[in-house]
Amino acid sequence: MIIMKTDATPEQIDQVVKEVKKYGLRVDISRGQYKTIIGLIGDERKIPFAHLAALPGVQEAFGIEIRYKLISREYSKYYEEVIGRKIIKVGNVEIGGDEPVIIAGPCAVESKEQLFRIAEEVKKAGAHILRGGIFKPRSSVYSFQGLGGEGWEEAVGASRWLQKAGEMFEMPVVTEIRGEAQIDLVAEYADILQIGARNMYNQDLLTKVAQKKKPILFKRHFGASVEEFLSFAEYIAAEGNKDIILCERGIIPIGKGKDYTRYTLDLAAVPAIQKETYLPVIVDPSHATGRRDLIFSMSCAAIAAGANGLMVEAHYNPSEALIDGQQMITPDELKDVIYTCRRINKLVGERKAEATSDEKS
């Protein structure tokens, strides 16, 4: 980290940046009114800090041993203004603000009719953002892989429907990018780019998706610790993209015998992560539990734990869905969830109010 002097000139800043790049590292610049901070991205062991400290305009230069510095509260304390929480604005929706944001929609886009009908109904129920999978990650090559698995034309078609449905019902849309070849297509049509749990460790995908400069919904892998989750989120931030929505969606259950829930929803991770980073954290109770009859309870619990929002699978007729029917709720049930969650959020909200300085993007 390099802290520039208050009177450092733009030229001096440029010189430092150039010097850093010589060693193969990149920079993350935080410019305040008075104070500019240059963060180093890459292997800091290569940097001769004493040399950098001696450059004109530099006040201090030192290494920082932290695996996720760009997204951490700790690191932001060096900034001119500490970041209390980061509010990500997408269209008219604020993620990370006072109200919990509700992302809802079908597991997979199956047809235009299905998508538009669900979009209309979840909008009425109170959802803010529309979800719908086009490229579905599946554990078996013999399962339905989303319309994206049927062919490129189908993928493009489904992407257009999603965009249209978002426009018609005034909701930003989010869908998953499962592989590098899908980045351009999805980034063209979607407002928020999702990286699924199975790809959390996929640093090449993270890096390339981050470069699209659109907000990213980033899911925790089911075998990952919080430390790993944040360390990989840092790959996104390292590309200069800090519009990251972290999503807890359940970890591998332990214990012998049958699983009563598909995954173990790690709700304590929500406040634990929020104490580490200023990024918003949402919860996906649908994939975590795999049980429609637990969605209400776990949605309420997530908001009570301080989550900034929910991602819920919804369908007018869950039993006819091609994937995940057993975990989707109806729009009517969604309405219930939203109503109660908003009231719970208000009750626990005073605590969140402690966070002071916001950063909108």
Next chain:
Amino acid sequence: MIIMKTDATPEQIDQVVKEVKKYGLRVDISRGQYKTIIGLIGDERKIPFAHLAALPGVQEAFGIEIRYKLISREYSKYYEEVIGRKIIKVGNVEIGGDEPVIIAGPCAVESKEQLFRIAEEVKKAGAHILRGGIFKPRSSVYSFQGLGGEGWEEAVGASRWLQKAGEMFEMPVVTEIRGEAQIDLVAEYADILQIGARNMYNQDLLTKVAQKKKPILFKRHFGASVEEFLSFAEYIAAEGNKDIILCERGIIPIGKGKDYTRYTLDLAAVPAIQKETYLPVIVDPSHATGRRDLIFSMSCAAIAAGANGLMVEAHYNPSEALIDGQQMITPDELKDVIYTCRRINKLVGERKAEATSDEKS
């Protein structure tokens, strides 16, 4: 399971019971106004059901493949009155009723003064039941093991303080029985007998503690599935003691790297268990998170998930406690927790109201 005819006589019931005992099994009898159900406890493969079905007064006799039948909703459907929820009354406190029950107190009883001061303060904060460890299970023989570890006299003394503190501040008291030799002592002084997580699989202890016929607070082992947890609770019920308070306290965290919480609090287990059994389920956020700064959030989340109560470690000065100081909250913080949890409970309460027929004990 043997379903007796409506007009079966007491003698006929006795004869069936005698017959079952011949095969080395025990019985669990549910007597309704019209209908008597005889449950079989033990290895059912030994029972000739056809023979039993032919006895006078017997309507039906058949085996049931369920690992935790006596405590299950499923099984209670055969009863004359299905059990909606079981409310356990201890003194004036109802566990499993409309209000969440709050169990609070120090991790370990350290002195009379410490205990009485905490008892007074948690009572004022709104707690209903007083906790305090005398025999502490510890991972190292080199750690403080509670006053019970200092000698028998100290154990008796601490038990008396606990009883007295409960009387003075009008709270039933709960403390852990860690080994068989402690059963008589603890059962004499405590109102609720706790079986700790490390002893969940200890069927001999479960059986012997159950025979004391006092309510049991039964904690899930950190490596146990919900199925195992309920299967071992059945060992208690099999002794004719169904006053069991189930307690989720966190499971082993997975993932590489440092743990941000001591255990993973499995909150989805709360509604999942409640759908299996009519027994009350409470949550211990103190041991689960091991972090004082997460107790508020996870208490709120637990109640929002539908928990019937909380077990929280509290101390007027956490930093001077001999054990677990980093996870205890102050009575003032406890008051906050209780206040918000009650309001959340009310919000989500309509759902619980669906459960219809209660059984008090």
Next chain:
Amino acid sequence: MIIMKTDATPEQIDQVVKEVKKYGLRVDISRGQYKTIIGLIGDERKIPFAHLAALPGVQEAFGIEIRYKLISREYSKYYEEVIGRKIIKVGNVEIGGDEPVIIAGPCAVESKEQLFRIAEEVKKAGAHILRGGIFKPRSSVYSFQGLGGEGWEEAVGASRWLQKAGEMFEMPVVTEIRGEAQIDLVAEYADILQIGARNMYNQDLLTKVAQKKKPILFKRHFGASVEEFLSFAEYIAAEGNKDIILCERGIIPIGKGKDYTRYTLDLAAVPAIQKETYLPVIVDPSHATGRRDLIFSMSCAAIAAGANGLMVEAHYNPSEALIDGQQMITPDELKDVIYTCRRINKLVGERKAEATSDEKS
């Protein structure tokens, strides 16, 4: 699965294939001298088996519910010749044959000198295949990511060195493909393409790498069950590439407290997998234990468990390596490992001899 009649003509087979493709599925054809089997790849629910069964030349047509059929022993029983074990030939090296194959080399290629010296020394020690990472998957953006992380030129250079070192010391070479953009480069220079543990769930990468038609070294994810591991291997087989070397490299450790090994090496998975599939299974004790002082023991154990080979990190001076120094052994130690492992393999070899019909490729 469609079983053709003994006298089915090529035209009839073509017609069936065309018919299947109409429904959006692909086929896997096993042609024996007398019997042709057409396997279906994709969502079988779309297929009208009754209709297919009625086509000329078809003897039987039915669906098979198995998540990894193309690589399974079970499925190969339908073939004219059951596959006992699959021997993958790369240059002069046989993987899956009577002798355990030894893959050795540095964790990461760091320089031409380092690579050539290690190549020479591991060859002398008895290694068959040379490994060396160019694109290193890392948990932190602040760590050395391999020469591939320094720039494209460096990546090409390192790939050439690897190829050259393999040629000079007569060993096929293997290196990891971490992202889709690296496929062409690596496939040009390496003999075996590695898909790392973190990418096990990355179906898009699997599919694209498989299409290169080169042998694939496929590592189990540290959070994956054996069932998932094989289900994702099926994604490779579904592209017509069955030259898959499965590699166990340790799963997430469970239990509280510090880890004595980096991961838990799941050696029972080796024979368990071999009973499911005819593919060779090797073990990587270096990443699994993360401890140089355990490599000898766990290599011996792996071969005793029936593994078809080992992948071991070796370096002439482990302490100066940029990555993983604490888990690399010296060429001398490697020689010891190979010597003892060969003798153990012979002892346990009679059992393996039971496997009868081989398939070379």
Next chain:
Amino acid sequence: MIIMKTDATPEQIDQVVKEVKKYGLRVDISRGQYKTIIGLIGDERKIPFAHLAALPGVQEAFGIEIRYKLISREYSKYYEEVIGRKIIKVGNVEIGGDEPVIIAGPCAVESKEQLFRIAEEVKKAGAHILRGGIFKPRSSVYSFQGLGGEGWEEAVGASRWLQKAGEMFEMPVVTEIRGEAQIDLVAEYADILQIGARNMYNQDLLTKVAQKKKPILFKRHFGASVEEFLSFAEYIAAEGNKDIILCERGIIPIGKGKDYTRYTLDLAAVPAIQKETYLPVIVDPSHATGRRDLIFSMSCAAIAAGANGLMVEAHYNPSEALIDGQQMITPDELKDVIYTCRRINKLVGERKAEATSDEKS
């Protein structure tokens, strides 16, 4: 730890011990020809080391922060003679010596005939120690709990058979103590007292069983880390009983989907534990895999990993056993296992030979 001067008198040693006991701690005394070491057992924070250091005859007095010191190699370095490995002699059998020790027998004692026939056959196959469960820990109250579950008389009878079978076929016998009430009975008839995996955390049972001063076979809990395992073994050593045979028997499998083995056999724990402690470590492949067809492979792997022995369930007719039939092997198969394991042990034995000074008991 208190290191006495070379010329310290017995009276001086006594005085130090008395002083330590004043603070509520106990001692572990290692007397060499020249050097006496007094280890402290209990909460060392209570001890004023400066005061102790000033007592006559004391050379040094200081605290040691290690959770399992009495059984550790590290701590034994302070002794006059470092312990290389501890050989536990039971009858004519040496556990921890050059040859792997084989413990075999039925899962549960079912009848005198069954036990004697199996004893005879496993003896012929080459087993050294006879096992047979009388008090079976079970996950369901509805399962067969061993003859000990049928009544006290049956328990006494089965214990006598076990003793007799051991005498007749010249094998020491081992059986599990599941609860405190069984200690006296089992200690009367068995040569080695087993504490099962489910009781690993049961410090009260450990302490009481240790006091019987018989060798203890101590199994790792399936959710326990190596650190916890050794920390609880220390509870046994703290009673002055260091005749502890550690047993790895598999930990909870992770990953979604069906388990191919009942538990995950953690073989790397064997050498990892042996580097921490001088105690012998054996492996139970039967409970770990739960699969008869994997016993041979995993037995070989265990010995190759350096295990000091095996505990294998065997039955002349596995399919008629009341418990665990699917994981038992026949005496013929056992013979195969023993034959190959001995040869593997010889191959890897040179490494073990490095351990120098032995302690027999």
